[in-house]
Each structure stands twice: as C-alpha cells, then as structure tokens.
Amino acid sequence: xxxxxxxxxxxxxxIIETGQMAKQSGGSVVLRYGDTVVLATAVADKRVKEGLDFxxxxxxxxxKTYSAGKIPGGFFKxxxxxxxxxVLTSRLIDRPLRPLFPKGFYxxxxxxxxxxxxxxxxxxxxxxxxxxxxxxHISDIPFNGPVGAVRVGRLEGNFIVCPDxxxxxxxxxxxxxxxxxxxxxxxxGGGAEVEETVLLExxxxxxxxxxxxxxxxxxxxxxxxxxxRALIPVEENVEIKNAVREFTAKEIKEAITIxxxxxxxxxxxxxxxxxxxxxxxxxxxxxxxxxxxxDLTRDIANIFDNYEKEIVRGMILQKGVRADNRKPDxxxxxxxxxxxxxxxxGSALFTRGETQALVxxxxxxxxxxxxxxxxxxxxxxxxxxxxxxxxxxxxxxxxLRSPGRREVGHGALAERxxxxxxxxxxxxxxxxxxxxxxLESNGSSSMATVCGATLSLMDAGVPIAAPVAGIAMGLVxxxxxxxxxxxxxxxxxxxxxxxxxxxxxxxxxxxxxxDVKIGGVSTEILRNALDQARxxxxxxxxxxxxxxxAPRADLSPFAPRIYTMQIKQEKIRDVIGTGGKVIRGIIExxxxxxxxxxxxxxxxxxxDEESAKKAIDIINGIVAEAELNKIYTGKVxxxxxxxxxxxxxxxxxxxxHISQISEKRIAKVTDELNVGDEVVVKVIEIDGQGRVRLSKxxxxxxxxxxxx
Numbered sequence: 001x002x003x004x005x006x007x008x009x010x011x012x013x014x015i016i017e018t019g020q021m022a023k024q025s026g027g028s029v030v031l032r033y034g035d036t037v038v039l040a041t042a043v044a045d046k047r048v049k050e051g052l053d054f055x056x057x058x059x060x061x062x063x064k065t066y067s068a069g070k071i072p073g074g075f076f077k078x079x080x081x082x083x084x085x086x087v088l089t090s091r092l093i094d095r096p097l098r099p100l101f102p103k104g105f106y107x108x109x110x111x112x113x114x115x116x117x118x119x120x121x122x123x124x125x126x127x128x129x130x131x132x133x134x135x136x137h138i139s140d141i142p143f144n145g146p147v148g149a150v151r152v153g154r155l156e157g158n159f160i161v162c163p164d165x166x167x168x169x170x171x172x173x174x175x176x177x178x179x180x181x182x183x184x185x186x187x188x189g190g191g192a193e194v195e196e197t198v199l200l201e202x203x204x205x206x207x208x209x210x211x212x213x214x215x216x217x218x219x220x221x222x223x224x225x226x227x228x229r230a231l232i233p234v235e236e237n238v239e240i241k242n243a244v245r246e247f248t249a250k251e252i253k254e255a256i257t258i259x260x261x262x263x264x265x266x267x268x269x270x271x272x273x274x275x276x277x278x279x280x281x282x283x284x285x286x287x288x289x290x291x292x293x294x295d296l297t298r299d300i301a302n303i304f305d306n307y308e309k310e311i312v313r314g315m316i317l318q319k320g321v322r323a324d325n326r327k328p329d330x331x332x333x334x335x336x337x338x339x340x341x342x343x344x345x346g347s348a349l350f351t352r353g354e355t356q357a358l359v360x361x362x363x364x365x366x367x368x369x370x371x372x373x374x375x376x377x378x379x380x381x382x383x384x385x386x387x388x389x390x391x392x393x394x395x396x397x398x399x400l401r402s403p404g405r406r407e408v409g410h411g412a413l414a415e416r417x418x419x420x421x422x423x424x425x426x427x428x429x430x431x432x433x434x435x436x437x438x439l440e441s442n443g444s445s446s447m448a449t450v451c452g453a454t455l456s457l458m459d460a461g462v463p464i465a466a467p468v469a470g471i472a473m474g475l476v477x478x479x480x481x482x483x484x485x486x487x488x489x490x491x492x493x494x495x496x497x498x499x500x501x502x503x504x505x506x507x508x509x510x511x512x513x514x515d516v517k518i519g520g521v522s523t524e525i526l527r528n529a530l531d532q533a534r535x536x537x538x539x540x541x542x543x544x545x546x547x548x549x550a551p552r553a554d555l556s557p558f559a560p561r562i563y564t565m566q567i568k569q570e571k572i573r574d575v576i577g578t579g580g581k582v583i584r585g586i587i588e589x590x591x592x593x594x595x596x597x598x599x600x601x602x603x604x605x606x607x608d609e610e611s612a613k614k615a616i617d618i619i620n621g622i623v624a625e626a627e628l629n630k631i632y633t634g635k636v637x638x639x640x641x642x643x644x645x646x647x648x649x650x651x652x653x654x655x656x657h658i659s660q661i662s663e664k665r666i667a668k669v670t671d672e673l674n675v676g677d678e679v680v681v682k683v684i685e686i687d688g689q690g691r692v693r694l695s696k697x698x699x700x701x702x703x704x705x706x707x708x
Contacts, residue, residue: 346460
C-alpha cells in the first residue's frame with residue numbers, strides 16, 4: 001500500500017511516496033516536486049564483508065533521458081558513460097550520508113537515485129540527497145540520519161530556497177546545504193565574491209528549511225519504517241590493545257614529528273611491521289581470542305591506526321603542535337613559477353609545502369567550445385578546468401585510467417572558484433581550457449589548482465577581474481576542545497573531523513566546499529574557521545601577487561588573435577552569402593576563422609594581425625554603406641539614356657545623372673562614359689529608400705578646391 005507524506009516549499013509540494021515502486025529493495029521512495037520525479041533505492045548486503053576497515057558504500061545518480069522527453073545521441077541510442085553532472089551529483093549525495101552510517105557497519109551498501117521526470121525546477125540533485133536519505137531511513141540499514149538538503153540562492157540581496165533555472169543567472173550566491181536536524185554536514189557552492197557573513201547567513205537560512213525536510217522523513221519512518229538490523233560488535237581485546245600501544249608509544253610519538261610526508265610514513269610503517277612481528281603469533285591468537293589460527297594483522301593495524309590518530313589529535317589539542325611542527329593557523333612555504341613552458345599560452349607551477357600543481361591555460365576560438373547534451377537541452381561551455389591526479393604524485397604505482405569521481409569533483413570545485421573572475425565574452429571572446437596536473441600531493445591539491453589556475457591565466461594575458469586563491473581548512477574537536485587548522489596536510493585530513501575548502505579574492509568568496517565527519521559543527525565554529533581561512537587566503541594572495549602582480553599585457557605569440565567587429569543584422573546574410581559562399585571565400589583568401597552570431601557580432605581569429613586585417617577590410621567592404629558628401633572611386637556598371645549607374649561599394653550602386661557628369665552640357669552619356677570605366681564621384685543625396693545620387697562634377701570641383 002502506498003504511503004505519502006508532503007511538505008510545501010516555495011509554493012510547491014515536496015511529496016515523498018513509498019510502497020508502490022521497487023518494493024524488493026531494502027528501502028525505496030519516490031520524490032515529486034513540480035514536474036520533477038526521482039526514484040531512490042537503498043540495498044545493503046545481509047553479509048558482512050570480511051577484511052574491511054572502511055564502509056563499502058556506493059552511490060549512483062542516473063539521469064534517464066526519457067525523463068525530459070529526449071532520445072540519447074550517439075550510435076547506440078541508450079544511456080552510457082555517466083555525464084559530469086551525474087558524477088558530481090553522485091558525490092553530492094554520498095558526502096552527507098556517509099558519515100552517518102555507524103562505525104562497525106561493513107555490509108556492502110548501494111544507493112541509486114534515478115531521475116524519472118525532469119522539470120524546470122532545478123531540483124533533481126537535491127531530491128537525490130533527500131530521497132537517498134529517506135530510502136535508508138525507512139529501511140533496516142543502520143543509519144544515524146535522516147539528512148535534508150536544499151539549494152539556496154541570493155537574488156537582489158534576498159535569500160531564496162530552491163531557485164529554478166530562470167533565476168540561476170541572476171544569483172550572486174548559489175549553495176547546496178545538507179544536514180541533520182541538529183547540524184549542517186555539507187555545504188557546496190560558490191558566489192560572486194561574497195563576504196563570509198553572507199555565507200553564514202545563507203547556511204543558517206538553509207538549515208531552517210532542512211529541519212522541515214528531516215521532520216518529514218521522520219514522519220515517513222514512523223508510518224512505514226523497518227526495524228534496524230543489529231550491528232555485529234567489533235571484536236577487540238583490551239589486553240592486546242594495551243600491549244600494542246605500550247610497545248609502539250615512544251616510536252609513534254617520535255615518528256609523528258618527522259616533517260617530510262614520505263619519511264614520516266616510512267617510519268610509521270616500520271613501527272607497524274615490528275608490532276605485527278611481535279604480536280601476530282599463534283600464542284596471542286589463542287590467548288586473546290581463543291583461536292590459534294586467527295591472523296591478528298588487521299587487529300594490530302587497527303589498534304596502531306587508532307593510537308596514531310589519538311596521538312596526532314592530542315598533540316594538536318593539548319600543545320597546538322602539528323605533525324610538521326606548524327602552528328594551527330600557519331601556512332606552509334609557497335613558491336610560484338610562471339611562463340616556463342615556452343609553447344603553452346600560459347603556465348604556472350604552484351608549490352605549497354609538499355603539494356605541487358602544474359597548471360596550464362590554453363586559449364581557443366568558438367570552434368573549441370564544449371557542446372553539452374543535457375536534460376535541459378544543448379548548451380556550450382567556453383570555460384573548462386580539468387584536474388588530473390597521476391599516481392606518482394603520492395609515490396604510488398597504479399594503472400592510468402580515465403578521470404575518477406574525485407578528479408571530476410576537484411576540477412569542478414576549482415572551475416567554480418575561477419569562473420566568477422573571468423572576463424565576459426564581449427571583452428575577451430576566447431574559449432579557455434585550464435589543465436591542472438598534480439605533481440606532488442600532501443593536502444589540498446584542489447586549492448593548489450585554484451592558485452595555479454589564477455597564475456596561469458595571468459601568465460596567458462587573460463584580463464581576470466581579480467586573483468583567486470584557495471585554502472583547505474581542518475578541524476580537531478574533542479568535547480569542548482576545538483582547534484581549527486589552516487592549510488591541512490593529508491594526514492590531518494584523514495585524522496581530522498572536518499575538511500572545508502574556501503576559495504576567493506581579497507574581496508570575498510567565490511567557491512566553498514565543506515564536509516563534516518562528525519555529527520555537525522556549530523555556527524560559532526564555522527565562523528571562526530571562516531575568519532581563519534580568510535587570513536590564510538590573504539596570505540597566499542600576497543605571495544601570488546609578489547610573483548605576478550597583474551596579467552601580462554600581451555598574449556602569448558602562439559595564442560590565436562581574435563578581433564571583434566559589429567555589423568548590422570540585415571548585413572549578416574551579405575557576409576555569409578548564398579550557401580555560405582562569401583564567408584568561405586574570405587576564409588580561403590585570408591586563412592582566418594570567422595564566427596558570426598545573430599546580433600551581428602563577428603569574431604575573427606587569426607594567427608597573425610595581417611591576415612585578420614585583410615579579412616576585416618573585406619568584410620567592411622561588403623557591409624559598407626554610402627555616406628553623404630563622401631567621394632568614391634567607382635565603376636560604371638550600366639548605362640541608361642538619363643545617366644549611368646556606378647558601383648561605389650560592393651553591392652552599392654548610385655545614379656550618376658547625365659546632368660551631373662560634366663560642367664558642360666552633353667547629348668549622350670556614352671560621349672563621356674562607358675561600362676567598365678572608373679570614375680570619381682561624390683554622394684550628393686541618399687533618399688528615404690536608401691537610393692544614392694552621385695555627381696562627378698561636384699567631385700571634380702571639390703578636388704580643384706583642394707589643389708587651390
């Protein structure tokens with residue numbers, strides 16, 4: 001039997017249904033909001049996966065093209081590789097839900113959110129988060145939820161919930177916020193250099209809506225929720241735990257303070273190996289677990305990892321000292337090198353501590369725009385940022401594959417941070433692609449990408465509105481003790497309670513991403529963290545400005561030159577010609593690329609100025625119009641009894657009346673002129689219908705006056 005709960009948001013009903021579709025899954029719900037419908041299902045294996053020390057959760061968000069009344073493109077005519085939006089939304093759903101599954105739950109779990117109907121509400125991703133939470137919440141899967149999510153925008157100074165597609169372009173802040181009834185867990189979004197106080201207000205505004213959505217899910221669970229399955233307790237022996245900790249304590253404390261990432265990890269690995277040799281014996285297995293055949297390697301490793309985490313967090317909380325001996329608010333050493341790739345249009349090597357990004361900007365024409373076939377319809381991207389994370393960056397050996405979810409997500413975050421400062425197409429009519437190759441990684445390579453992208457754009461001569469820098473912040477919280485960390489290491493990300501990244505200019509924030517690993521954080525903690533992040537961001541911007549104070553005045557000699565001109569709309573067809581004959585001829589003559597839009601704006605891309613100038617002159621000749629009182633050298637194209645018709649511009653003829661040919665009276669036009677003759681004439685009249693009257697004798701008089 002179908003069960004339904006509903007809530008009104010922004011004048012439309014959010015409806016959650018269960019009991020009609022996908023009834024064999026562990027939990028399934030259908031969400032409706034306007035014309036958008038999403039099915040969310042959750043299933044967890046009844047068996048516990050052995051040998052794991054992490055929660056095996058997989059989340060997939062799928063957009064069915066039939067949901068928008070479309071048939072997929074391509075040869076196979078069916079959905080294939082996930083689009084970038086599907087990958088990013090899968091991550092978006094995963095991040096707020098993952099920390100709410102209880103520790104020790106190791107059954108393989110899968111959630112699938114499928115878009116069945118796609119309206120113009122711009123909410124399918126939000127419904128994916130809410131739906132997945134509701135599906136898990138009513139299932140037998142252990143879960144400390146539910147989670148609610150909303151998109152919040154700021155329009156003309158006012159916050160609005162669930163902005164639709166018609167409102168998106170006018171927003172100066174666009175955030176997705178997810179959380180429980182008690183706290184915010186995830187924030188993702190960006191803005192046009194917004195202040196930290198505005199961001200906090202937006203998050204608070206969003207949380208008020210989130211509480212309503214979590215209450216709706218609790219009501220659904222009350223009506224149809226299944227009993228949660230029992231957790232298998234983690235087998236732990238206090239005696240062996242204490243023995244391992246005592247055996248490794250001194251060595252771990254010494255190793256933790258080694259500044260270098262690889263040296264530190266090598267020392268810790270050796271300590272763990274010694275502990276395994278010491279304690280992984282049949283005698284210990286029998287003594288502590290009553291099973292002589294049990295392999296204790298994993299148990300010892302878990303004890304070791306937990307103790308390492310305890311020591312690192314204790315150093316930070318009690319002494320204010322980090323693994324690399326920095327203070328909590330201290331940024332690592334920074335170096336910036338630009339322009340060292342001779343053929344690249346713009347390049348930068350940004351290094352912060354043991355994190356290094358090689359970032360390269362390439363300028364292209366309209367032919368290089370990325371065509372995206374989405375449920376909303378076809379669209380074109382003129383700015384792309386691609387992030388690559390090769391295995392050598394962390395000293396590993398792995399096969400190279402296409403970009404994974406993490407790489408797509410980091411690239412999207414950096415792209416969002418940069419896009420707000422890019423010049424408009426009218427000012428800078430280029431397609432821009434940035435590629436970030438991470439060469440070393442020990443904490444926040446995505447924020448290093450933001451800094452490197454800014455420098456590479458400036459090296460390429462792109463007139464950005466302001467430099468953008470990014471910084472990754474962390475948190476260690478035990479009870480009332482709280483320490484916010486600036487510019488976190490990979491170790492601190494792994495062992496800490498929060499990872500949030502802030503990118504922006506001196507004026508304000510352009511991109512923000514926060515993930516909390518604990519139940520949530522208070523507004524006060526977030527406010528302090530944002531203030532500390534701003535100080536760190538300004539420090540990094542200062543170092544970047546020392547290396548590159550402003551964008552280069554000139555583009556790279558290897559970048560295409562794009563020249564812009566404007567013609568009247570009614571002249572577009574003259575430039576294009578029948579079947580494109582005229583424009584193809586210009587391209588063949590000059591070797592340039594020409595792009596004309598419906599407004600009459602023309603972009604001419606050329607490797608050299610001379611070719612572009614030649615093309616501009618040809619187009620000017622085609623679209624030129626006669627000017628009153630101007631003298632032209634024209635060609636006689638037709639003779640009549642009353643005068644001659646002279647072509648003064650391509651496609652522009654004027655009448656040279658017989659009375660205007662000469663100072664003296666002539667009997668026939670052919671006494672003075674013949675078809676094909678060149679003649680200097682002056683425009684003496686242009687009537688309301690655009691007809692042109694010419695005078696040869698007026699032109700001759702004017703020339704004589706000049707000579708005199």
